[in-house]
Amino acid sequence: MTRRRFLQALSALALARAQGLRAEVVAEGLEAPWALAFLPGGGFLVSERPGRVRLVRGGRVGLYAELPVYHRGESGLLGLALHPRFPQVPYVYAYRTVEEGGLRNQVVRLRHEGERGVLDRVILDGIPARPHGLHSGGRIAFGPDGMLYVTTGEVYEREMAQDLASLGGKILRITPEGEPAPGNPFLGRRGARPEIYSLGHRNPQGLAWHPETGELFSSEHGPSGEQGFGHDEVNLILPGGNYGWPRGVGRLGDARYQDPLHFFPQGFPPGNLAFWRGALYLAGLRGEALLRLTLSGGKGAWRVAGVETVLSGFGRLREVQAGPDGALYVTTSNRDGRGRVRPGDDKVLRLL
Template sequence: MVSRRRVLVGLLGLSLVRGQGLRVEEVVGGLEVPWALAFFPDGSFLVSERPGRIRRVRGGKATVYAELPVYHQGESGLLGLAPHPHFPQEPYLYAYRTVAEGGLRNQVVRLRHQGEKGILERVILDGIPARAHGLHSGGRLAFGPDGMLYVTTGEAYERELAQDLSSLGGKILRITPEGKPAPGNPFLDRPGTRPEVYSYGHRNPQGLAWHPGTGELFSSEHGPSGELGFGHDEVNVIVPGGNYGWPRVVGRGNDPRYRDPLYFWPEGFPPGNLAFWRGGLYVAGLRGQALLRLSLEGERGNWRVVRVDTALSGYGRLREVQVGPDGALYVTTSNRDGRGQVRPNDDKVLRLR
């Protein structure tokens, strides 16, 4: 829980998180639905805003780095962001966006870093399903330890797409930095399937994080709130070719055909991103309006959640959580997304130390 005692340090707001030994600093505010962060080697970082802007933040000030045309409705627009793993030697930035021109769909695009700006270079993956009013777009981008780009996609409110291996919807995809299906993907040689697919049976996956010890991929996913009652948001351990059950299974189905979640919220906690930090797995909550710390026990292929603590609350809806190059944990609020209560100076990027 966040203490009410606050002091100012320069231009940064500072608060203490009780019981966690954490300090919370407000790095920058006044953003419009920030979705993802991408860090540069010089200590600055980029933040995507869902209406189509990418801002660069240095010294607590945000300037426009790029503007992309997007279809900004509901949950869609400019979403995930990821720098090339060998940046700046490979001066590229990747973004996930929704577009309407030529037919409504989601894309992964590549920008080239040029001085103070990012220049849209080309589309590297097209045809990811999207829906009018922007529901279930997925949208997280992250490079894995293998140097491949992982992409989460929603099923665009068409449930059966999650089980359809000929569709890019309701999946986690794995592609090369050039946008080709990654070597070793589980469905590369199967007729009638998309070779980019890494796992399937997902409803609306929102987060990606790799275990720092084992290299296993963990993902957060929105459950069917409002369709089958509130809840069943999930954290999953992702394996190549795994079927995670939607819409056949909600929560734990105990069906050997589908992989059960590592953890789920029966009451509902639609998660944003997730990140490993200080020995725990931190999950940002949107409707849950909290940052949770999941304590894990076990070993590769056999994990269990043994404790859940609230690490941060009092800031409203939280979407992005990511470890910065300075070792701090960065979190974004999402109170201006049409579903939150807007607070002074929203939306914000927070830094936890």
């Protein structure tokens, strides 16, 4: 390691310590990691965008599964989630882009077989994708209701986000078997996809539920040239809510659309977000930082009372999740084609 890189690493750790955090590297040498899934009994799975799932346990990194994907731009192997009753129900869910039979995104599930995962079946197909590979969405997570939530992008076709006949530019809600979830807001509406939970999204990247109220929060990329720049968002997601893209950006003040809980006028393209120690943490890609958002108010009336940087110096950050051990886990994303690769990249960091 050169002296300059050594000093950069020290600076990053100093910032974490200044905020009362200690950062350690628990896995490295990964290629564009996208999502984590924590295993009962210790260890975790991490997806790599080129199509691999790695198993990290006891300081060792092994190959858990390898799936064929269309890997270009922001597409490939993206989100991961475990069945809510895992391992009794031994399924791992993944979001991927595929080319065979027509380019699209889909949600698949793997059967967990100890140290390996074996593809079981596709549970949701036909999510829009385009050859440029951009705006594929890709975050998946099971909510407190036991349903699987899926974020999808509008693949740079803006009006898709307002089209109830399309799965693009939405947050979807499905059962573990891939059926539209009971109680979805557009069930039975003629011409509408019954999987849709909310619409008007450009490229949502994160999902997190408030640990006390159970409310759903999401992070989303604002425009990068097609309608100005910036205005990346943190949203409180309501069933049937329309979040306004492409009718405008930021706070529209229009009763037809849900205004963001918080937005960044100058831009802070986010990865995932997570609740931890009473605050909401947001990973930044181009912003290259981990932010802590302090919330005030209460259910249905939240506001962001403060925003502060708690970690920087590691480059692009994509995943953030609270682990079962009480720590906060963050992944770097410097090998995704848009970052400056640092020694050991990409990494999984553990913060305490």
